[in-house]
């Protein structure tokens with residue numbers, strides 16, 4: 124188990140067309156889209172982004188990299204699909220479901236009581252002075268807070284507000300414990316709390332509200 128808890132995520136379409144709670148009614152998660160090397164492809168892209176964050180190329184090397192990237196972009200052009208059938212975001216066997224826009228995390232455990240994950244911020248997530256950017260910490264909380272809400276209500280929810288309290292510096296290249304749970308709920312409102320720890324040290328806390336969307340609501 125990596126990007127999501129082991130459970131039945133696939134939702135069959137009902138008579139409600141297209142969208143349900145801002146998410147499509149008939150989404151499907153897989154461990155196969157993109158093939159067996161897809162995870163390594165994402166890992167190489169992440170590594171490239173890490174290198175770019177610290178690289179200071181010569182003008183010649185920058186031109187060479189541009190040339191290579193143009194070729195790679197052209198290769199992917201012929202494979203573009205919609206968000207619901209793209210492997211990125213739906214490969215539950217990969218860190219962060221294969222979604223390169225998220226810091227890589229692995230879900231250790233998840234259910235109606237909350238989500239237990241390990242997240243590692245990488246060189247790409249640098250804010251300044253060697254530690255993580257606060258915005259990337261918020262992204263990790265948003266996705267895993269949303270997952271805690273989704274696991275409680277059995278369908279996706281949208282973030283109404285999200286407050287992060289930064290208690291101490293968040294290191295890079297260090298596996299950190301991230302926990303989220305629905306502290307209380309009131310109708311469609313799910314008040315989600317969370318913590319991010321480096322060992323025993325509290326790095327950040329989450330206080331957020333996720334609203335369960337009505338069928339058909341965008």
Ligand SMILES: CCCCC/C=C\C/C=C\C/C=C\C/C=C\CCCC(=O)SCCNC(=O)CCNC(=O)[C@H](O)C(C)(C)COP(=O)(O)OP(=O)(O)OC[C@H]1O[C@@H](n2cnc3c(N)ncnc32)[C@H](O)[C@@H]1OP(=O)(O)O
Pocket residue numbers: 127132146147150151152212213215220265266267268269270273279280281282283284310311312332334336337340
């Ligand atoms: C799809 C395939 C993926 C495969 C998935 C595989 C595994 C999936 C596993 C789990 C899922 C994993 C992760 C989840 C992923 C992502 C999570 C990130 C989610 C986001 O990143 S999402 C983007 C940012 N998000 C927005 O873009 C929202 C913009 N916004 C709106 O869309 C509306 O604003 C909305 C819908 C929020 C509410 O609108 P609405 O019309 O439905 O409801 P309404 O306004 O009536 O509010 C109802 C009650 O909430 C109270 N309330 C509302 N807002 C409040 C606030 N801010 N503060 C305090 N109270 C608030 C009201 O006061 C009322 O309270 P009361 O009922 O007591 O009067």
